[in-house]
Amino acid sequence: MSRESASPAVTITLDDRELRVSPGMTVLEAAAQGGVELPTLCHDPRLEPYASCWLCVVEIEGRRTFSPACSTRVENGMRIRTNSEGIMRARRLALELMLSNHYGDCRAPCTLACPAGIDVQGYIGLIANGKYAEALQLIKENNPFPAVIGRICPRPCETACRRNLVDEAVAIDYLKRFVADLDLFSEDGFHPSLKPAGDRRVAIVGAGPAGLSAAYYLIQEGVRPVIYEAQDKPGGMLRYGIPDYRLPQDVLDLEIGRILSLGVELRTGVRLGEDISLAELTQDFDAVILTLGAWKSRPLRVAGEDLPGVIGGIEFLRSVAEGKEVALGERVTVIGGGNTAIDAARSALRVGAKEVNLYYRRTRNEMPATSAEIDEALEEGVKITYLASPVRLEGTEAGVACIWLTRMELGEPDSSGRRRPLPVAGSEFAHMVNTVISAIGQYADTRHLAENPGLVDERDLLVSDPASGATSLPGVFAAGDLASDTDIAIGAIAGGKKAAAAVMEFLRGGTYVPREELLVKKDHFRELTAEDYADRPRIAREIMPMLPVEERRGGFREIEQGYSEEQVLREAARCMECGCQDVHECRLKAYAEEYGAGLPKRIGDYQRHPVDDSHIYINRDPSKCILCGRCVRICSELQGLSVLGYVQRGFASQIAPSFAKALGEDSLCISCGQCVSACPVGALTEKSPHIKSVPLTEESEESFCGLCSLGCPLEFRSHGSLVTRVKERYLPGWGGKLCRKGRFEQPGVNQEERRCLSLNGEPVDSRKARKELAALLNGSERPVLQISPYLAGETIDLFLEIAVRRGLAVKPGRLERLNPAWTELLQLPRREDFFASLPEAEGVVLLVGDMEEANNVAVTDCLAASHRGPLALWTAGRAGPAAARAEARSWPVLDELGEAIEQASSKTGSLRILVNPEELRSGYGPALEEQIAAFLLKAARSGRADLVLLWNSRNAGYLLRRLAELQLPLCRDLSFDLLLDVGGEIREALGQRRFVRWGRKADNAQLFIPLSEDYWRKGTMEPSGRPQLKAGKLKINRRELLLDGF
């Protein structure tokens, strides 16, 4: 590791550039120094060079084959080419080969089915974890109308849901509605952050879902949108095409209000072509988005269509929505099979029709209306006749009186793939009617657009680019039904967002090209069937509470009442997490996109293995494994364990735990999670026993682990307030490892926010808390301050300062019971480079007492070093399972420690002893502790051994040494009447004594004052055997600190 160059540099030529680099560097490292990041999947800076993935290949002059840069060392005069066409092709081919055997789903089918591309799996997972605000925010990245869409969407996501292969789809839409309503009816709902407003203005024609969505995303980019709306109110089809019993107007008003409140300007009652022209708009604005909608009903094309009493479905619904009186008469016939037809039929019942007949020319299977809507219509009394089509209408000037229909039968499939309905000869029949509502489709009125040449085609349809909504006029875009024939509302919303993005690109002077994501799908290999999910438990879908049928007729009250929170949590837990947990970090996906690698045209054989979910913290999906070998190597090289290995040969090669065991059953595995951190794809992923694992974009917070005195560098990954994972950090020469506790068992993670509490558990404000504290102190004879060694060094200092100021006796956590010899040992000069020097270390390391649970990384570091080189690992006392794997000498009885030291120091000049006083005391008792402490003190003083003291908490050594330096009185017994406990995780038998706690858990404290995670995670820390480091600035505002004045 230490190849810092005292030795002379070598000169290489990297893509025609001369570069001076250190000898011993790999070509990969040298290229990075020269600013060329070579792709690699198998390389890991923590490991020996390996070369398996062949992505980092380069051409080296004079060599016949490509060279893997990760394991080729630089030589003087080496001429390297990193980007020739041959190299790029080879990399692409390597990626394509890996993709051809990478069986999985990058993204869940629900997410892919959503026209707006909402991260369905992501928000369902957040909901399952109770993170409703984060879920809402994630939805709003692609959909500003979650409360609306949560009510009315035909739900292509649920159709695609894999749960359909088990029982029933997850109720995705209802879950969305829950978080949307929660936000919508709260005082402080979600508002997106807006970039500062510039002077660019965009006109949007139409305040329907497409127009409002475009405005919502444009204003976030700092563009000022102005919406022109022909109707009196905004909402478009959402308002005028969907009846209130499905979408109450107040919900729509609130949701539109959220968009307008961002600063979107709305001008209603302005009609394009009459009140304002497109030419004016293009002149006055930087860009125009047309979202006129499709407001015309398609004609039936039968005789008698012009009779009074024959009306269009959309016109009818609009009149109802506007509250106009519509005289339908008693007998109403609806023609059509879409949601508009069903809505019209159900609305007709609600405005007074006695009998509503709906005729559809195909069967229910072909009916475009949502199945639930059809069921509800039938429940309410709508009569539906399939395979019937009108042939003529008869009546008088007073109105239509009779409708003639013919029976139909289904013939060959037509261009839409549905079977074509054909009339059955001689099957005509008649029906008496008062009103006929024709709802067989809608179209956009493009009369006013036709003035602009090229904008509209010969069939009067607007011509626009489906990818961007761009029309033939520069700066004029289209979205919604106008651009996409007629589509569902979420399609219009997606179109609006896309048009906004296209406008932004247009304003920057470019052309919008949607980002192509490379997506591996299981269905690409083979379509999944119910058999694939035969082992999944069946869990019933939560039932939506509905308005009783008898209460629906005659009114427009909302039918679906919404889930309760309990229902929501249960329903969200049904999600099977189909999309890859690693989708946001997968290196294979990223490189495939970068190098333009595609999925193979012809799928050959592929490896498909069952998912191994036997381990509590690790999910193993061998079907996604690309055999880079990082997990295998990290387990053996860094941990010294070799839990994972290669099995089989050729195409059948795979990586598996030893002896074909499940990972969770392999006793060698110590759950360090290093393999997960090494895996560049989703074959090994973290799983948390406490939260539902869900792939989310993450933010990272750098810190150090506080769970033992090694203080491994780590980062907390989170999405919003959800801490998703803890990952190791690699600092040159140090770190890159975590143990089970550090990675998977960090306390305090995802805990509820806390407030100050008084004795009876009542929340109090901080002023009152301070008062109570002062009163307790004043009434106390002998108060004691107990300080937790898990706290950050700065936090410890802060409280020690108070102890000094007040002359308080201090209890150092549980450490006060330790033999005083350890404090003396702490004050001897220490070597700080022990762990950094391990890879090249010689001689003997002697572990005294079992430290595997307490200081796991130290033990596995020594174990791995002993496997690599001339370092011998010896143990005195009970060795844990990892240490027992070293080819070591052991003295199982600790009384023989003297002999061990004797032998070790006589064998080699270099003897290092690792000891954890806390473990020693708890494992062997105070008598042996005293004896050994004295013994070690002697050995250390005589210089026969270097001693490294390890502790069970981050700053135990620091706290003990500071106490000695400050000469504060120590409290070693229970002779106090008030315990002031800081950060304590320790519960003592306190009897009648009073108890105040600053910390994370209130427990039975008289007064509880919360300390934020910062007080543990940030600030100084003093790792054992490593240089002191600062984990980041502790945000302690002393003025605000509750201790102020105390």
Added chain:
Amino acid sequence: MKVKEIVVGLGSCGIAAGAREVLEALQEGVRERELDIRVSATGCVGACHREPIIEVRTEEGSRRLYGEMTVKRARAFLDQGFQEDGGEAAKHRLAEDEPFFGKQLKLVLRNSGRIDPESIENYLAAGGYAALEKALTSMKPAEVVAEVKASGLRGRGGAGFPTGLKWSFAARAAGAKKYMICNADEGDPGAFMDRSLLEGDPHAVLEGMIIAAYAIGADEGYIYVRAEYPLAIARLERAIVAARERGFLGDSILGGSFSFQVHVKQGAGAFVCGEETALLASIEGKRGMPRLRPPFPAEKGLWRCPTNINNVETLANIPRIIVEGAAAFASLGTEKSKGTKVFALAGKVKRGGMVEVPMGTTLREVIFDIGGGIQDNREFKAVQLGGPSGGCLPAELLDTPVDYDSLTATGAIMGSGGMIVLDVTTCMVDVAKFFLSFTQSESCGKCTFCRLGTKRMLEILENISNGKGHMEDLDELEELALTIKRSSLCGLGQTAPNPVLTTLKYFRDEYEEHIRNHRCPAMQCKALIQYRIDPEICAGCTLCARFCPTQAASGEAREPHSIDPDLCIRCGICYEGCRFKAIEIVTGVPK
């Protein structure tokens, strides 16, 4: 003629053919008849096509070889006293002047089939361990290296790297501990040179190895031999014990200061373990997976110590070089390929077996003069050289001399000496598929291209032989092949596409026939052929119908039969069985 000794060839090939029973019958027969004849065993004689073989040695000093020996024949020979005139014996005599032996030059194989491999006395009598004695007593290690360098000997394992140069690297490498390894992990399908040598003359290999260890300064060594060579292992272990007893091996060899310990390490039979770095990993107890070189084993080998690895045949050449000198060795062969080379001649050739010829002998001489041409006098189509890493050469290249550089120039390689002769009944797509499926399933799985690329190539070949190929497939094959060659860590991946590339190069028309016309000219690809009965010839004997396992062949007795192509599984039983030759195979016929 007075028979003094009868020697039975007890190589694995002979034993498989029944030589052990012949040996026992001869021993018993001699005892019963109270004859004064010694009966003993030797290794492989080389003429595998005539096993079991015995050699009869007379008091007068003549030696005669007899093949196709059986227990019955052996007894009869004893009774007849090996009378040749018109008797059984004459028919089975392998005349020494037969072209099979006559065109060969047996130097490496000088003792194989001559001496008893289990007797160190035999080896010593044949001049064994003289080289070791010479090296240890009169040469410095550097002089040994120089001698081997001067001989021009190149590694017989396949790559042909100059042996002396390799030794000099290991000799120069810094380190107190060095290892000398004999690579006996012979894995090419159809190759048995190393096995025969170890079975026939284990001491020669051992002697070469000890000399090499002395030259590079190694005090410990391993012979890495596959566990499926039990006879070779048994004879090696016996040889090691005998050599140690005689002071040729172990502590202070020949009373001097040089010590060398040898272990036999049995490999589990993974082909890739023949690759040096994978072999080292395997000895260390790890999975046999290659790693990138450099560092070369000479620098960091076994347990990170400097290590020299040589192939069996390479080492067997050493004693002669030391005894006779580099010049004598270099006088044989071509400019850049010195000495002789042992081949395992197999396939559709009349006389197959272990063949040793001077470098530079042409393929034609080996196949037609030594091998006697093609079985059943069919037409020669190709010769496959170098095993799965090698290639197929057509008739036009029969005059290519066997030396490293000439063979590499054709796209094939010398390899370890596998030579498989193919005739017109062999489909070249099928041959490519066979070798590729071998390398694919033997890939260690480490490198992306070798693990997955060869699999995709194999799938393309399968499509072609199933009549589902496209002309674009040939480009895809070539792109995959060339990229795999350039992007693999070890020789396995770097050479795995060779059988495909050479067949594409020399037999492209055959691939195109499969793709364009759905024809397999060799009538081998089952999806592309049909069996048909000529009604003019068929006598209605019903034999085919009775043989047919799927009832595809049917008909009334004494009426012409027919074969239903949908039921037919192309097993060929009817074709083989028809007494009237009424069944023909056709290809390119749409179903």
